[in-house]
Amino acid sequence: MEELIESILDYVRADYTDYAIMINGEWGSGKTHFWNNKIRNKIESLQLNGRKYTTIYMSLYGISNLEDISKKIFIETTQLMDKNLKKYMDTHGQTTIPEYAKTGLDMANFFGVTKNGEKIDYGEFFATNNKILCFDDLERANVDVIDILGYINNFVEHDHIKTIIICNEKELSTKLKSSNLEMKTFIATYLLDKEGNLLQTDKPMVEKIADKIEYVFDKANDYERIKEKLIGETFEYAPKFNYIINGILMRYENNKDLITFLRQHTNLITNTFMKSGTRNLRILKHALNDFQKVFDHVNKAYPNTNLRVLQTMLIFTIAVSFEIKSGKITKDKFINITSNEEYKAILVSSRVLMDNRQYYIKEFDNNYYFNFKSDYRFFKFIEVYVRTRIFDMRLFKDDMENIIKTIDTEKLPGYKRLLTEEYWKISDDQFPGVIEEVLNDIKAGNLKLIEVVKLFAYFSYFSRRGLIHYDMPTIKEIFMNGMDKAAESSEYCDNIDEELTRIGIDVGDDMDEILQYFHKLNRRLEQKMYEEKADEIFKCIPMRMELFYDRFDTECMEKAILNYYDPYKMFQRIMCASNEDIVLIKEMLVTRASKNQELMKPELGFIIRLKAIIDEYYQAREVSIKMVMLKEFSNDLQTVIDLYGADAVNSAMLETTTSYIDDEFDEVNFDV
Numbered sequence: 001m002e003e004l005i006e007s008i009l010d011y012v013r014a015d016y017t018d019y020a021i022m023i024n025g026e027w028g029s030g031k032t033h034f035w036n037n038k039i040r041n042k043i044e045s046l047q048l049n050g051r052k053y054t055t056i057y058m059s060l061y062g063i064s065n066l067e068d069i070s071k072k073i074f075i076e077t078t079q080l081m082d083k084n085l086k087k088y089m090d091t092h093g094q095t096t097i098p099e100y101a102k103t104g105l106d107m108a109n110f111f112g113v114t115k116n117g118e119k120i121d122y123g124e125f126f127a128t129n130n131k132i133l134c135f136d137d138l139e140r141a142n143v144d145v146i147d148i149l150g151y152i153n154n155f156v157e158h159d160h161i162k163t164i165i166i167c168n169e170k171e172l173s174t175k176l177k178s179s180n181l182e183m184k185t186f187i188a189t190y191l192l193d194k195e196g197n198l199l200q201t202d203k204p205m206v207e208k209i210a211d212k213i214e215y216v217f218d219k220a221n222d223y224e225r226i227k228e229k230l231i232g233e234t235f236e237y238a239p240k241f242n243y244i245i246n247g248i249l250m251r252y253e254n255n256k257d258l259i260t261f262l263r264q265h266t267n268l269i270t271n272t273f274m275k276s277g278t279r280n281l282r283i284l285k286h287a288l289n290d291f292q293k294v295f296d297h298v299n300k301a302y303p304n305t306n307l308r309v310l311q312t313m314l315i316f317t318i319a320v321s322f323e324i325k326s327g328k329i330t331k332d333k334f335i336n337i338t339s340n341e342e343y344k345a346i347l348v349s350s351r352v353l354m355d356n357r358q359y360y361i362k363e364f365d366n367n368y369y370f371n372f373k374s375d376y377r378f379f380k381f382i383e384v385y386v387r388t389r390i391f392d393m394r395l396f397k398d399d400m401e402n403i404i405k406t407i408d409t410e411k412l413p414g415y416k417r418l419l420t421e422e423y424w425k426i427s428d429d430q431f432p433g434v435i436e437e438v439l440n441d442i443k444a445g446n447l448k449l450i451e452v453v454k455l456f457a458y459f460s461y462f463s464r465r466g467l468i469h470y471d472m473p474t475i476k477e478i479f480m481n482g483m484d485k486a487a488e489s490s491e492y493c494d495n496i497d498e499e500l501t502r503i504g505i506d507v508g509d510d511m512d513e514i515l516q517y518f519h520k521l522n523r524r525l526e527q528k529m530y531e532e533k534a535d536e537i538f539k540c541i542p543m544r545m546e547l548f549y550d551r552f553d554t555e556c557m558e559k560a561i562l563n564y565y566d567p568y569k570m571f572q573r574i575m576c577a578s579n580e581d582i583v584l585i586k587e588m589l590v591t592r593a594s595k596n597q598e599l600m601k602p603e604l605g606f607i608i609r610l611k612a613i614i615d616e617y618y619q620a621r622e623v624s625i626k627m628v629m630l631k632e633f634s635n636d637l638q639t640v641i642d643l644y645g646a647d648a649v650n651s652a653m654l655e656t657t658t659s660y661i662d663d664e665f666d667e668v669n670f671d672v
Contacts, residue, residue: 004235004237005038005042007235008023008039011233012043012132013048014162017160018156019232019233020152020156020162020164020165021163021231021233021234022164022165022169022231022234022235023035023165023167024167024168024235024237025166025168025236025238025279026168026278026280027168027280027282030237030244030281031136031166032136032166034237039164040055040057043132053131054131055132056132056134057134057136058072058073058133058134060135060141060148061137061140062141063141063142063143063148064142065143066143066147069148073133131162132162132164134165134166135148135163136167137167138165138166139169145172146226149223152230153230156230169234172223185209189209245266245269245273245281246266248281248284248288249262249288257295257299258295261310261314262288265311269284269314272318272319272368273318275319275367275370276318276323278326280322280326283321283322283326284318284321286325287322287386290317290382290385290386294385295313297396298400301396301397305400306403308374309374312374315372316382317386319364320386324387325386333360337383339378339380340377340379340380340399340402341406342378344378344420345419345420346361347362347365348419348422365377376406379399380395381395381396381398414437415437415447415451415455417434418434431467435459435462435468438459442478442479443481443482445482445486445488447486448486448493449483449487449490449493449521450490450493450496450499451486453500454499454500454503455479456479456510456514457508459479460472460508460510461505461508476513480514480517483518484521487521487524487525491529492522492528492529493522493525527564533564534561534564534565535565536551537551537561538573541573541576541577541585542576542577542578549584549588552588556592557592557596558596559599560600562600562603562606563603563605565606567606567613568613570610571610571613571614571617574633579626579629582629582630583632586636586637589637590639590640593607593640594640594643597644601644601648607637607640608641608652608653611638614634614637615634618631
């Protein structure tokens, strides 16, 4: 860094120059800080041939026309002519004037308001051999970069004013290529069409348009030409981050506990920063500000938190900040991960099925936690805070309570240790105990059905490698009996594939039989779930019709729910409904079947049987409005049946035993 400073000072000391110099560096890397705290003071302390230098700094951020640059130069130079202002700044150690103060001073000069009545010294005003111009944020100006460089060239070539330009050339290149892209695409397409080349198949159309844009609108080449004329030397700004990070930490000196923790873990901060692959100190500052809030809340609510957890929180806060704020990923990469347990399960399974999310999480973990061992590596409340700027106290408490319960892995249930950790992390003396604990849970039916299936893969693997003394027939018997018990209290699993991808070992052929048995039990659970749902929904007929219509519309329009309900019970409930509701129910069923014919095909047997029950009933009754409504109901059900064709109807009738109603239906008794 000292070599860079000296090279810049050599440029300033040179008797004659007809070129500017450029300091190039990534956004947030501290280029402006470097100018204000290293270069500016050095330049203004120089005294050559009896003259001292004056620096004039201008940020081009947001500048929308060249006149704005002229105004900025005028304000900076005229302010420095005011001796009282200069004296005030020297006395108070002020090196820069706030923008709002510049505006006030400018207006005061405009209206002739001066305190000392001094007039401008035009000799000083027109002098150019003692001024150093510094233009910052070149790539952030809203003016064509070529125009700005041409404007700056006037100072350099004609007035020989030493000029320093600070920018990020990588972003500048992107900006040159992407500006007015829609207009460029339109014109390029038009030109290709006129030339008769648009529809030719010699190369992809996207590539042809891109080539034409580059040929017609190649501002990058214009930039390189004027840069070659204007810029004599380009210096790459590559700061020593250890030194800068120590400077950043000084802002937390008033928070005694935090600064002590951060000073002790400067290496963690620096290493995580370097692993981010960026040089953006601005994001690091924001990340440390976020961590201050995290640290203060943890210290206040959970003062005895494990040091390793706090260290991991520091790494995670910085890592997630860089991943999201540097644009390396979209914000939704972490959204669906709800807990540390799920995060670890994805890591364990990522070696088996490399889908995009698993691959990214594995790379994230390998990068930021390489050579850093910690059992708790994902904090949902921190991820949400960085992503949304909302510090969710409920998530904070949930995470912290889980940390308290699980930070000591030896206290975790055995089955969780197998499913969420690499099994080889279990010590040899603990392994037999974990195996027996898991088997006892399976035999007692304490686990979910899908968990039993995943655990079988591990036990099969252990048996093949001789890690347990159980043979495969014994293991299968234990697990199948355990699956029967688990099914008694488990719920239907609708994300089977996702769950099975979280198995962190190679799955053997023995898994096929277990999976077949699992699918059989899971289908029973599905049947039970929909039977209960159907019963809940259809119980709303006839006393709570509004609730029935609402639930049927939101939960049953795309699901063959009638397949899980008894047609005779449905008939009983329809009979108790009003005539108006009978019409509405009929219309709902017909419309639903017409719109989702293939989806509702499993209900065909139900429809056939319901029609038979209705026909049997109204044919033995005298004509009434209700009987007419029922007949129309039956006719519309026949319309639904006809949608499926003779083969589908015959197949459904074979599966459905038509029940003829012998009762006279004089009195219907059931709960409503």
